[in-house]
Amino acid sequence: DAKTTQPPSMDCAEGRAANLPCNHSTISGNEYVYWYRQIHSQGPQYIIHGLKNNETNEMASLIITEDRKSSTLILPHATLRDTAVYYCIVRVAGRGGADGLTFGKGTHLIIQP
């Protein structure tokens, strides 16, 4: 399975765009990139996923490089409530345990007032 590398922590000022990087240099052609976040004391929350095209929804945008070896999750106008651990996962459905959804250590994003 492709593994991901994320910085352990990041700060961002409230109101600014938060850009969270993820490296997945060994990703294969049929693996999707998923992003989840976990706010303190809550269950994880799905954010977005994509294969190769950039994706946008009401929560965030996902930018995937052309070679698919890295991606960036963008929260366009970060608020204090966006403080959370953000997980980047590469997945093929049915792969190994957890149906391919293995959560690593993620990035602890801290939004500063």
Next chain:
Amino acid sequence: GAGVSQSPSNKVTEKGKDVELRCDPISGHTALYWYRQRLGQGLEFLIYFQGNSAPDKSGLPSDRFSAERTGESVSTLTIQRTQQEDSAVYLCASSPGTSGVSTGELFFGEGSRLTVL
């Protein structure tokens, strides 16, 4: 209900006792997952159910752990002869799917916090 429901939200038990944790998934979701999260740690996969297929039990840490699911409905995670190391938040998630494959969009419950004294 609108989301995944787990019960109990908190459980304190004595070492050696058995516990049952319940998960009510979102109606119509074919996939159901159990994860464990120890204090300050990441999510640890336990077991995955998909429709009527045999569950993927590869994450269960020992034979003291078992889980069942009735069709595409309620799931119960059972821990026998609990140990202090079992203390954690146990998270359940469900996911829609097509053709027997989960979309990967997991909807998590709030978890059951287990404390073993």
